[in-house]
Amino acid sequence: MADTTIYCQICGQQHRLNEMELSFGLPDDVFTIPEAEREHRVTASDDICVVDNQRFFIRSIVGLPLIDQPGEQYHLGVWAEVGAPEFKTIFDLWEEPSQSDHPPFTAHIANNIPFCGQTNGLEVNLSLTGVNTRPQLKTLAADSILGKLQAEGIYLNDTMRFLHFDQDLPEEL
Ligand SMILES: [Zn+2]
Numbered sequence: 001m002a003d004t005t006i007y008c009q010i011c012g013q014q015h016r017l018n019e020m021e022l023s024f025g026l027p028d029d030v031f032t033i034p035e036a037e038r039e040h041r042v043t044a045s046d047d048i049c050v051v052d053n054q055r056f057f058i059r060s061i062v063g064l065p066l067i068d069q070p071g072e073q074y075h076l077g078v079w080a081e082v083g084a085p086e087f088k089t090i091f092d093l094w095e096e097p098s099q100s101d102h103p104p105f106t107a108h109i110a111n112n113i114p115f116c117g118q119t120n121g122l123e124v125n126l127s128l129t130g131v132n133t134r135p136q137l138k139t140l141a142a143d144s145i146l147g148k149l150q151a152e153g154i155y156l157n158d159t160m161r162f163l164h165f166d167q168d169l170p171e172e173l
Pocket residue numbers: 008009010011012013015160163164
């Protein structure tokens with residue numbers, strides 16, 4: 001996957017698939033907190049984000065299968081919110097090599113992913129995958145846009161639209 005290079009019809013350059021991940025820096029709701037208050041109310045690292053010591057977020061991956069690259073996935077780097085008990089369990093398992101044996105946790109996506117409708121708040125299963133890899137999210141609502149994309153996959157050409165989502169592109173994939 002890392003070596004897959006594709007010509008981008010949007011910007012005209014070559015992109016490597018592993019550099020095309022659309023990643024969200026923080027959960028969307030963090031930006032509803034006035035900037036002056038964020039320093040006191042938000043604790044964030046690359047992996048976790050805690051708001052007011054009562055909302056808990058984990059940096060995770062939404063994988064979309066690539067129809068024309070069987071076995072490969074396009075990765076969206078999104079935040080998932082979990083409850084306090086789930087957060088504690090995940091925290092305790094963080095350095096545990098066998099963490100992927102734990103059953104999936106109920107979580108909710110905490111970002112609106114472009115082209116995927118309303119995903120902030122969408123219920124998902126969060127599965128731990130390993131000490132050096134981010135948790136994977138699986139949409140539970142099969143009839144949601146994201147649920148369909150996770151089930152049916154997208155074409156390699158569609159991934160460029162995520163990379164350039166902030167440009168003026170049609171709404172539908
Ligand atoms: Zn491009």
